[in-house]
Amino acid sequence: MQKKVFQLLVDNNAGVLSRISGLFSRRGYSIESITAGATEDPNYTRITIVTLGDEDVLEQIEKQVAKLVDVRDIRELKPESSVYRELCLIKVRSTQETRQGLFSVAEVFRAKIVDVNVDSLIIELTGDQSKIDAFIALVQDYEILEIARTGIAGLGRGL
Amino acid sequence: MIGADAMVKCLELEGVTTVYGYPGVAICPFYNSITDSDIQSILVRTEQNAAHAASGEARVTGKVGVCAVTSGPGATNLITGIATAFADSIPLVCITGQVNSELIGSDVFQEADITGAVESFVKYSYLVKKVEDIPRIFKEAFHIASTGRKGPVLIDVPIDIQNANFKNFKYPESVSLRTYKPTVKGNFVQIKKVIKELEKAKRPVICAGGGVLLSDAVEELREFSHRHRIPVVSTMMGIGAMPTLDEMYFGMVGNNGKAYANRAMNESDLIIMVGARVADRAISQPDLITENKVLVHIDVDPAEIGKNCGPSIPLVGDAKHIMQDFLEQEFSCEHEDWIKTLEEYRVTMVKQRTPDENYVDPAAFITMLSEEMQSDAVYVADVGQNQIWSCGYHIVKDGRFLTSGGMGTMGYSIPAAMGAKRGDMSKQVIAVCGDGSFQMSMMELATIMQHDIPVKIIVLKNNYLGMVRQYQHFTYKDNYSVVDIKDGTPDLEKLSAAYNIPFIRVENMTDARAKIQEFLAKDNTMLMECLIDPMDLV
Structure with missing residues (x-):
């Protein structure tokens, strides 16, 4: 098990947070923490998710989240190159x-x-x-x- | 113009010709507006079947199937149909009425949070909050449903939005979804890699899934397979991608598939999976299929690649595009020995059955039926033992084979056959179900008669929920629990008479062919009952 921090940029549509957290719960992925807030462009919301899993689970998380219609971008925030x-x-x-x-x-x-x-x-x-x-x-x-x-x-x- | 008129207008502009559904107060403005349109409404007898019928139509026409139901129980009844379509990636737009916007959340009569309830098995869902959003939302919904990995999209429309005045209707010409851009074109470098592997391979095999049919890549696949003499096996959803008797086709894989198909997969040194999920029923040990072989996984959904097994060459894109790219590549590969081996397996590794002559043998019957059917007929298999026999013994020529593969939803065949027939009235459409699955959607006989949809229905009757009985036979030492349906099942002859549907019973194989010919003689609705051995196993 390893910890990963994902940064998401999502369309600020109604229910977007529930779509993302719902994906995690129904596929059995863990959320250690999740934060969300508006960005410089009010159409987008920035979400940071800390999650735990094996390598293949973490890869699936990234792909499944990327697949959501509202998600514009998901990337890993690696400790050495992030704040x-x-x-x-x-x-x-x-x-x-x-x-x-x-x-x-x-x-x-x-x-x-x-x-x-x-x-x-x-x-x-x-x-x-x-x-x-x-x-x-x-x-x-x-x-x-x-x-x-x-x-x-x-x-x-x-x- | 009001919101409901705009909804109907959107459907017209999307080329929708049929809406399957069931009205209720919350969707009544829509059903009022639709009477001014050329769009035909098919009144099903329970909402779940509206989604299945739309699914059948979508699969035959390649277009998006549409259903419309009311709020609350109407919407929740639709859920199984939506989940069934989602599991098989069938494009649907499902419209639900909703209570007045201001009352949402207050638990009023026939209120259900349907967008919340279907969240895990729709591709996307909308709750319409402003009447002027209707054109954009409908445009997006049809786009999302029919592109990338296809699937159902739900639009929940509160009744006040349907009734609100709408000025200046303008249907968008294109969608601007900043966050949704499926990859269609395959990566050229990866395509080259696959070709290199094919040149090296001694024992290549293509495993075709439902994605080949969904992306209309059937001709490209057949051409590619024939040109380079690459053997093809299929998943259950991929049945029909190759004609069953094609010299390059080696059957369905999986725990209910052909032994020689599984053998082909196991012994190959290069597997090209196209539009298949590497799902549990098809590949029992996904981690083993990469052992000693190169696995190429082609899928339009990047999340499917690597989900169940790690491919050597992932290739994201639409099957049709990628197959076309493959066809443009000049290369040669040589593996005649491998084909000879597989041909031998195909002859020798055939399951031996010992049917009881007092009954109809479902295997022989289904093959006989295939022989008598029109070559481009649509065969819709239900779920249960009938499905496994259908997969194993139906011979697809130029037609289609439809079934609920991913979800395994009993009762799928009759409503899906209705939709398939509506989708192409020139085709012969036959639903084959068991006596269990028949009773899950036999209310649709009313729809079939009311709307004059001439589908053929075959019931393989064994007085049991056979698939579960078989499981209890093997797993619980014949302790049959809650699987005997003999006493409650109605007399199908009388039932058919009640609906004014001609009826034929087949009791054994002696006159089966003549009865099949009689059954198929006219393009009309007919019901055929086949008495099969209650103790038969798939």
Whole structure:
């Protein structure tokens, strides 16, 4: 099993996301994360899908997705030639004693504190998945109350 | 003009002559408008058969079949027909009525999310949201259905859109689908590679699938095979790509196919698959067919190539184009020994049957029927033991062999035969089904009589769901569970009389030929019942 990141450019038609996710579920392909958003041309939507599978399954995924009428383009975003970013919001329990510790961990990771309450705070972190995983592991010692991750968006480097 | 008039106009401009369907309130504006058109409406007796009939017509004419039904249950009843067409890549445009746009999602009477429900077995689907989109959507739907790998497209039209005023109707001359551009022309480098392999090959074989018929590449295939003396086998969907008795044809492959066809595949050193999926019933061990041989896989759908086996030479494109490109190549190949070997297999590796003389032997009967049929007749096989016998013993000359191959939908033959006959009234059309599959669509006898569609129906009657009984015989040691249909099956003679359909019964082979001749004598609807051995195996 290997992980692959696919970048799709699709026609911004009604139901396009459900057509794509439906294809994955009915053919038994896994979706680790999926993100979608408008592009510079409002007719198109950019979708980034992280999926897992054997080589032949990944090849089938690429072909089956390419076959969908709404899909203009699908390509693999290879780690060495792409930029991936994910946004993560983490709500952590924090008291006066623990707050400074959290601040310094956040600073090391260049995370932002976006909300502070008497007994909790929310940290915003952007990065690739491994950075976010590492950060979550670190703040594990403080009590994590909630996590919201977006899944990655990605672009290939260069032209 | 209203939306419904525009829908009918679009169909006229697409050259549609027949719409199969069943009305209901949500599609009534359309069925009101269609009365002003020359398009004929065939009223089927259940919606599933509207799709099958459209499929039969599409397969005979090479055009897109059209059906139109109402919302809710009308639309959901259509689903099996759509899935059947999808599995065999048959081009259909299926129109469904939908409840008022503003009520969608509120679970009102006869509302069903049909675009959602059919998503996994349509090539594409549309829910029309604006009346002015109708011409574009219809144009695109016919284009998508009939190009690349063909298939069904669904258009769901809410009743308020059908009733909305429409000004300035203009049908687009071409489609502009930024995201849909199927590859038709084969890559020249790959074509050259295939020719090189053919020059080297000692034991080449072409395996023809349904794609050869769908892309109208039959003549090119035959010419290519004959010119270079390359043996051809076929999948079930590819039956008819070569005449059965052609010297270069070596039968249907697969677990229900001819032993010599499978042997040809196994012993070959070069297999050229054309328009075939390498599906489970045709190739039981796809990973083995690439062992010690070169596999060329030609398909218009790139996703089929490499799905079940990794070909040595993938070649994406339309079978007709690629066959034409092959024909333009000058080369020679030499493998007379191989042909001699296959000819020997074809004679010696014939399945021996021991039919009970008290019954009609389906194998001998089907061959006899083929001999008596017109040479360009359309033979529609249903699903079950009858299908396997039909594949094995029907002799295709210049006609067509239609069946539900991918989905294996029982009840396909009668409605598909109706559509095939409507598609070409000059052709003799014969549906061959079992007593199980007959009862799945016998309501269509009413359609046949109402619309005067002279198809011939043969029921091979063994009082069992024979294919399942056979499976239970081998797998569950004759513990026959829920397969006995003897007690409920109606007297077919009386049933035929009720519909005013002439009836013939054949009890054994002694007078079979005379009865077949009587059955085929006139271009009329007739029903023939053949009593076959309930314990017979395919």
